[in-house]
Amino acid sequence: MPKLKPEDLKRIREEMKKTISLRHGEGKAKIIVHMGTCGIAAGARNVLSALLKAMGEKDIKDVIVTTSGCAGLCSREPMATVEIKGQAPVKYIDLNEEKIVKILEEHVVKGNIVKEYALAIGSEQEP
């Protein structure tokens, strides 16, 4: 390892951002893959793996991937919810490996909702 110069510190900090931002719970977007029994049975695990693999390959930072339980619409699993900071969440249904990667590229990276896979915009109301 060569000796560092002041600018190298900035480079290391940038490279580590992905690792560290997760610990602050920060990110410009959050993708929730629904992993209830129904979701897992319908293939949610493959969807999740494909998503993580794609994020690694494309070196996408600042996006948090998390899992949650059943979203309530078991017949349309696998499902995922995309939350972009400052926008209403979007629920996607009937997902597979290709679809989730497209959602990542189009919606999360470029900001265009993939309408053909979307169920609805917004969330259920709080009690």
Added chain:
Amino acid sequence: MNTTFRLQLMLCTGTGCVSAGAFRIMDVLDKELKKHNLETEVQIVPTGCNGFCAQGPILVVHPDGIFYNLLTEKDIPYLVEEHFLKGRPVKKFMFTPPDKKEPIPLMKNIGFFSKQRLIALRNRGLIDPEKIDEYIARDGYFALSKVLTEMKPEEVIEEVKKSGLRGRGGAGFPTGKKWEICRGEIIRQKKSGYIVCNGDEGDPGAFMDRSIIESDPHSVLEGMIIGAYAIGAKHGYVYIRNEYPLAVKRMQIAIEQAREYGLLGENILGTDFSFDVSIQKGAGAFVCGEETSLIASLEGKPPEPRQRPPFPAQYGIWGHPTNINNVETWATVPVILARGSRWFSSIGTETSKGTKVFSLVGKVNNTGLVEVPMGITLREIIYDIGGGIQNNKKFKAVQTGGPSGGCIPASLLDLPIDYEKLTEVGSMMGSGGMIVMDEDTCMVDVAKFFLEFLKGESCGKCTSCREGIEALYDILDKICKGEGEESDLVALEELAPAIKDASLCGLGKTAPNPVLSTLRYFKDEYIAHIKEKKCPAGVCKELITYYIIEEKCTGCGLCVKNCPSDAISGEKKKPHKIDAEKCIKCGVCFEVCKFNAIERR
């Protein structure tokens, strides 16, 4: 492959959690994650002390910040499958406050954490202390870079002076002023200077310094390099007691990594400033809190203090100008340079700026390590952060400042904490030990405990300290045994100032404090021991007797079964009796009785 982890498991591997089994949990976690093919999605990050030591082993799951506590190896398979595979956080492993029924899932919502303000402990639980890149990711070494490329040494000293930072080791001397004096001496004497990090934490119940080194060793190193630049020192020593093996190991790793990156050694960050650090292991002597003793120890001599002046800044290690600061002080320095003196001095009280780390121990519900702004009240620390007294007992006193400090009674619970306020009430800041005592604590016994500690730690150089502490201890021991006379109180009050005046170093000068402060606030307990031959808290064995209350005793025989000295007898289902001759006053009967039929008087 460039993997993306969706979950990071911050596993506390501070000494507290390690002794509760954190490393074994790490092995099981690793095995279980592999079993479910999650090892590329879920990352285990061993961190330093999380602070909430009472609840260890602790695991915090990010990005959500879910807090799991009191984990055991057998909990792990279920936790991995439910939460990390299926995404369902497990309530039964979460923290439930003693007075509540529902657990609190998120760490940030737990009272213990929400009132704290982290400066010295800014990276605790957020980075792997053995990875320098993680420290850099949290802006580590950026303050150093700014100092070396944009500031003159004098400007650094000025900034630290303006911040109002005072030594966190106990005495509270202004840090910037200390640096300025040492820099002046290096220039005047045309000698090379040394800086030292004092990590020889010796107070019973204190573990601030150990935790800082274990959770964030680079913050200490960065502070030292900045200090060395400001003072003009070429070499530094990190003096850590040998009883802290994990701290020594993590500091060693940190030094090696910093050297590899050129943050220690020749031409740091490509500038013409050079500085290096080595670790010196101490044998764990309380007297090394005294700077001249620590210097003697560093030179390989017995740790005996010497006359001052000359002060270490004038005549320190091998006769060279030397600046010693405590671990917490060094760890605070980078933040002051990064965020500015104005920001730092906006926190705290008129005379005491910034935050202070305390190890909160004793009879509180939430024992652990806390960092709070100066000026916070004892009540806030003990009740809001500490969660109150265990088993709903009554608060009696809090001991601050270690053996050199004193006991503060309940009437002063609303005292805002800073250096001056604590001294005014007869205690001191010290390095930050905080021992909470409840109604079952005997204050004479507490004073005796600290004097016993000091008796063993006195180096023996000054007669007043060596013999005086022994004499104080003997009187206290006599009082606890019920042999005290009224003249003993006079003797205590006469001896104490004599020891203070005639001793050379801080150990002797403060040794009578535990006696003086308990005499000041709890004289009635001393008098009860002496005149009535009673220990009000029921601690001093010679002064208590156990009785069975006939009306309450059901004759179940549980006490008979448990009594180690066969002192209890009686017919079945009839009230029993304790034979005072045979009773060894162990208190087992008192603890096992289900009908509160045993009384301690």
